[in-house]
Amino acid sequence: MPLRQRIAKLVAVQAVTAAAVSVSVFAAGPAMAQTLITSQNASAASSGFGDCASGYWCDYVYDNGYDVCFKVSPFAGPGDVPNWGAYGCRNVDGAIYNDSPFTLRIYYGPNYRDPHACIDPFTKIRDLFNYDFNSGSGSHNLVIGNDIASSTISLTTCTNPL
Numbered sequence: 001m002p003l004r005q006r007i008a009k010l011v012a013v014q015a016v017t018a019a020a021v022s023v024s025v026f027a028a029g030p031a032m033a034q035t036l037i038t039s040q041n042a043s044a045a046s047s048g049f050g051d052c053a054s055g056y057w058c059d060y061v062y063d064n065g066y067d068v069c070f071k072v073s074p075f076a077g078p079g080d081v082p083n084w085g086a087y088g089c090r091n092v093d094g095a096i097y098n099d100s101p102f103t104l105r106i107y108y109g110p111n112y113r114d115p116h117a118c119i120d121p122f123t124k125i126r127d128l129f130n131y132d133f134n135s136g137s138g139s140h141n142l143v144i145g146n147d148i149a150s151s152t153i154s155l156t157t158c159t160n161p162l
Helices: 003-033
Strands: 037-039 057-062 066-072 095-098 103-109 113-119 123-125 150-154
Touching: 095 103
Parallel strands: none
Antiparallel strands: 037 066, 057 066, 057 095, 095 123, 103 113, 103 150
């Protein structure tokens, strides 16, 4: 095979390989870029609910939406968080902003163990220490502040919202 044909063949192989790599990166990119939970680990002070993007729900360490612990995008995945402790956010809750079109249920126990409370879409709860878990089985006189262990989202409305 003449040198010119070998070079042309190598260039063609490289072009096909590069195209395949860019297609696989493009295909994997959106799936890898979607993040269900962005854990802040209570490290940076927020500006009072200002860091909760539209379509997310956010948990804050302090009242009035300061010091975000994590943000959850229901649009990037199921939006359920079976164990807040895995993100360093269990039992460090002062406020919640549900800035999503979904109903948010917060649970006293990990893996959605009752009792629980329900937060309507687009609702800010500025001080979770003023509310008790008010639904499901188990005791309903447990203060929500610093006691959330798991959460789910759904399209069903709250029958007993906070």
